[in-house]
Amino acid sequence: xxxxxxxxxxxxxxxxxxxxxPRTTEDVAAILAIAYAHDVPVTPRGAGTGNYGQATPFDxxxxxDLRALDDITVNDTGTITAGAGARLTSIDTVGRxxxxxxxxxxxxxxxxxxxxxxxxxxxxxxxxxxxxxxGFVVAATVAPMDGSGELRTVTGDAxxxxxxxxxxxxxxxxxxxxxxxxxxxxxxxxxxxTYPQTVAVHRRLTGLPVLPRLASADEPALVPTLTASxxxxxxxxxxxxxxxxxxxxxxxxxxxxxxxxxxxxRTDYAETDRLSGMxxxxxxxxxxxxxxxxxxxxxxxxxxxLWDDPDAVRATYPGDVHLHLxxxxxxxxxxxxxxxxxxxxxxxxxxxxEAIGLDVHSPHQWYVDRNPELAxxxxxxxxxxxxxxxxxxSASTAARVNIxxx
Numbered sequence: 001x002x003x004x005x006x007x008x009x010x011x012x013x014x015x016x017x018x019x020x021x022p023r024t025t026e027d028v029a030a031i032l033a034i035a036y037a038h039d040v041p042v043t044p045r046g047a048g049t050g051n052y053g054q055a056t057p058f059d060x061x062x063x064x065d066l067r068a069l070d071d072i073t074v075n076d077t078g079t080i081t082a083g084a085g086a087r088l089t090s091i092d093t094v095g096r097x098x099x100x101x102x103x104x105x106x107x108x109x110x111x112x113x114x115x116x117x118x119x120x121x122x123x124x125x126x127x128x129x130x131x132x133x134x135g136f137v138v139a140a141t142v143a144p145m146d147g148s149g150e151l152r153t154v155t156g157d158a159x160x161x162x163x164x165x166x167x168x169x170x171x172x173x174x175x176x177x178x179x180x181x182x183x184x185x186x187x188x189x190x191x192x193x194t195y196p197q198t199v200a201v202h203r204r205l206t207g208l209p210v211l212p213r214l215a216s217a218d219e220p221a222l223v224p225t226l227t228a229s230x231x232x233x234x235x236x237x238x239x240x241x242x243x244x245x246x247x248x249x250x251x252x253x254x255x256x257x258x259x260x261x262x263x264x265x266r267t268d269y270a271e272t273d274r275l276s277g278m279x280x281x282x283x284x285x286x287x288x289x290x291x292x293x294x295x296x297x298x299x300x301x302x303x304x305x306l307w308d309d310p311d312a313v314r315a316t317y318p319g320d321v322h323l324h325l326x327x328x329x330x331x332x333x334x335x336x337x338x339x340x341x342x343x344x345x346x347x348x349x350x351x352x353x354e355a356i357g358l359d360v361h362s363p364h365q366w367y368v369d370r371n372p373e374l375a376x377x378x379x380x381x382x383x384x385x386x387x388x389x390x391x392x393x394s395a396s397t398a399a400r401v402n403i404x405x406x
Contacts, residue, residue, distance in 0.1 A: 001051045001052070001281060001284065001285055001288070001298070001363070002051070002052060002297065002363055002364045003295050003296075003297055003340045004297070004343045004346060004364035005052060005053050005364060005365075005366070007343070008053075009053050009056055009366075014056050014057055014058050014060075015057065015060065016043065016057040016060055016061060016062060016063035017060045017061055017062070018061075018062050018063070019062070019063045019065055020062050020063070020064055020065065021065040021066075021067065021068050022064070022066070022068065022069065023068050023069075024069070025069060025083070025141060025143070025151055025173040025174055026151070028064070028066070028069075028143045028151075028171055028173050029143045029148075029149050029150060029151050029173075030149055031062070031064065032143050032144070032145050032149070032171065033147055033148065033149035035061070035062060035145070035387060036145055036146065036147040036385065036387065037147065039385060039387065040061045040062055040387065041057065041059040041060065041061030041062070041387045041388075041389075041390050042061055042062045042064050042145065042171075042387060042388055042389070043055060043056070043057040043061065043062070043063055043064065043167070043388075043389045043390075044064045044066060044084075044114070044115075044118065044167040044171050044389065045063055045064065045065055045066065045115075046066055046067060046084065046085060046111060046112030046114050046115030046118075047067055047085070047087055047110060047111055047112045047115065049108060049111075050119070051281065051363070052363050052364070052365070052366055053365075053366035054119050054166045054366050054389075054392060055115075055119070055166070055389070056366065056391075058390055058391035059390040059391065061387070064171065066083075066084045066085040066112065066114050066171075066173070067085040067112060068085055069083030069084050069085040069086070069114075069173055069174070070082075070083050070085045070086040070087070070090070070112075071083045071086065071174075072086050072090060072091055072094045074094060074095060074098040074100060075176070078100055078178075078179055078181075079138050079176050079177060079178055079179060080094070080095050080100065080102065080176070080177055080179055081174065081175070081176045081177075082113050082174065082175060082177070083113075083114075083173065083174050084112060084113060084114025084115075084171075084172055084173050084174060084175070085112050085114060086112060086113050087109075087110050087111065087112055087113075088102070088105040088106065088109045088110070088111055088112070088113060088116060089109050089110050089273075091105075091113060091177075092105060092109070095179055095182075096182050096269075099181060099182045100179035100180070100181065100182055101179055101180045101181070101182050101183060102125070102177065102179055103125050103128075103129040103136050103177065103178045103179060103180065104122070104123045104124060104125025104126055104129050104132070104136060105123050105124050105125065105276075106120050106123040106124075106280075107123055107124065107276055107277060107278075107279040107280045107281070107282050108277075108282075109124075109273055109276060109277070113175055113177070114171075114172050114173070114175070116132065117132055117137060117140070117162075117163050117164070117172055117175055118163075118164070118165065118166055118167050118172060119164065119166055120132055120164070121133075121164055121370070122280070122326075122328075122333075123276075123279075123280070124213050124214045124242065124272075124276045124279065125213055125214075126214075126326075126328060126329075127205075127206065127211050127212055127213065127214070127215065127327055127328060127329055128211040128213070128329070129178075130329070131164075132163050132164060133160065133163050133164060133370070135178060136177055136178055137159050137163060137175055137176070137177055137178075138155065138176040138177065138178060139153060139154065139155045139159075139175070139176040140153070140154050140155075140159055140162055140172045140174065140175045140176070141153055141154075141172070141173050141174040141175075142154050142162055142169075142170040142171065142172055142173070142382075143170060143171045143173055144170045144381075144382035144383065145170065145171075145382065145383040145385070145387050145388045146381070146382055146383065146384060151173065152170075160371055160374060161371060161374045161375050161377075161378035161379075162378075164368075164370045164371075165368050165370065165371070165375045165393075166368055166389050166392045167388055167389045168368060168375060168379055168383065168388050168389050168392050168393045169375055169378045169379045169382050169383065169388070170378075170382045170383070170388070171388070183210070183244050183245075184244065184245035184246075184267075185213055185242050185243070185244060185245070185269060185272045186242070186243050186244070186245045186248050186265060186266065186267050186272070187240070187241075187242060187264075187265070187266040187268075187271040187272045187274070187275040188240070188241045188242075188243050188248060188251055188252075188262065188264075188265050188266075189228065189230050189232070189238070189239075189240055189262070189263040189264045189265075189266075189275075190238075190239040190240075190241070190255045190260050190261065190262050190263060191232065191233055191236035191237060191238055191239065191260055191261060191263055192236060192237045192239065192255075192258065192259060192260035193236065193237070193259065193260075194237065194259075195219065195237055195310055197237070197258050197259040197260060198217050198237040198239055198260070198325075199217070199306075199307045199310075199325070199332075200258050201239060201254050201255055201258040201260065202215060202217055202239060202307070202325060202327060202332065203307050203332070204254055205241065205251070205254075205327055206327070206329060206330075208243070208244075208247045208250060208251065209246075209247055209250070210243075210244035210246065210247050211329075212241050212242055212243050212244070212247075212327070213242035213243075213244075213272070214240075214241065214242040214272075214275065214276055214279055214326075214327075215239070215240070215241045215242075215326070215327035216239075216240045216241075216275075216278060216279045216283075216324070216325065216326055216327075217237065217238060217239045217240070217324070217325040218237065218238045218283055218323075218324050218325070219237060219322050219323055219324075220234060220235055220236060220237065221287075221320070221322045222238075222283045222284075222286075222287055222322055222324055222337075223236070223237075223238045224290075225283070225286040225287050225289070225290040226238065226278050226283060226286060227274070227277065227278060227286065228240075228274070228275075228278065229266065229271060229274055230263055230264040230266075231263075232263065233263075239255070239260070240275050240278060241275075242272045242275055242276065245267070248265060252265075279326060280326060280335065281298065281300075281335055281363075283324045283335070284296070284298045284324065284335050284337050287322075287337060294339060295339065295340040296337055296338065296339060296340055297337070297338065297339075297340040297346055297364070298335045298336060298337045298338075298363065299335070299336045299346070299349070299350075299353070299360060299361075299362060299363070300333070300334075300335060300360070300361040300362070300363055301313070301333065301334050301335075301336055301353055301358045301359065301360050301361070302328065302331060302332065302333040302334065302358065302359040303331060303332075303357050303358045303359055304331050304332070304357075305356055305357045305358055306323065306325060306331075306332045306333075306334050306358075307332055309356070310323060312356045313334075313336065313353070313356070313358065315352075316336075316349045316352040316353045316356070317336070317338045317345075317349045318338075319338060319339050320338065320339065321336060321337070321338045322336075322337050322338070323335070323336055323337075324337070336353075343364070346362075346364060347362075350362065366391070366392055367392055367393070367394055368392055368393050372393070372394075375393060376393060379393060
């Protein structure tokens with residue numbers, strides 16, 4: 001999804017020497033012990049899409065396919081324990097059958113839980129529960145790359161260097177994650193004539209008696225390529241919400257009072273997955289796919305200026321700039337999408353966005369950028385030879401590396 005990375009990491013440039021699929025968690029520990037003894041790099045993979053290079057085997061070696069580790073157990077405490085290769089779709093199905101809702105899952109819901117914890121951050125459920133590092137993980141079983149051939153259980157604050165660090169500190173082979181009591185979720189489609197009307201409702205959704213699971217909004221430029229199950233007006237601003245069933249009447253009232261209209265209410269739970277598949281960076285991908293003659297880039301940004309002064313946000317880059325909005329607990333986030341000129345031009349907009357009060361995260365890099373110093377310190381013990389997913393961890397990630405890393 002990044003033209004910057006497409007130039008640096010074109011398809012086929014970096015490949016593994018072998019793919020290995022362990023059948024048990026003990027297999028993973030044994031494979032790492034052998035790889036350690038022979039100085040063979042190991043890059044973990046699951047079932048999701050690696051859009052930004054974090055799962056690229058820069059130094060060859062073994063591509064560790066964890067999809068066979070797919071056991072799922074609902075615990076008496078209400079948490080769910082799953083192997084790293086269990087898909088979120090399966091975990092959700094098992095959990096809901098037992099009366100539980102997984103706290104959050106990625107917009108690519110067929111991804112595996114190991115990949116989501118290693119490379120994901122936010123997703124459906126973020127409005128209420130924050131990110132993957134905000135208590136989502138109760139415990140994890142980790143295989144280090146230290147020659148020991150052991151598995152270790154990690155809990156509490158000790159989990160921090162293993163979440164969203166791309167496997168450079170150890171391979172998470174199993175995780176225990178939090179759930180809530182199951183709710184009846186409904187997919188609601190609404191539309192508005194203008195951006196101010198859209199955001200006026202978007203920012204009020206956190207006042208609903210039960211927080212929505214997701215709330216995405218798009219400008220007309222992005223609407224025609226969305227994969228909705230209902231007809232969407234290509235000239236209108238689209239608002240899509242996964243709402244608890246009991247809050248739908250109040251949500252419809254907000255839409256109506258805000259000058260919009262409710263397009264559809266879909267009570268089939270599968271429709272909430274479809275709606276989730278149109279969140280975060282997916283609308284950008286749909287737009288890129290529909291216009292192969294255009295080279296686009298996107299930036300991940302956040303802050304109330306997205307609601308209050310969208311023109312200032314759009315002015316940070318030249319030409320047509322469009323926004324896909326998401327809702328967090330206290331403020332909006334967005335994918336800004338615009339035409340690509342060069343890596344330098346992309347980088348030049350970061351200071352302008354920060355100057356107007358936006359938080360900026362650049363997806364145009366592959367380095368660990370969450371708690372990098374802690375990841376470096378942990379990997380010194382758990383991966384002393386630097387064989388786990390090489391090239392993703394650097395001391396320079398404590399500041400900015402490549403483009404706009406924070």
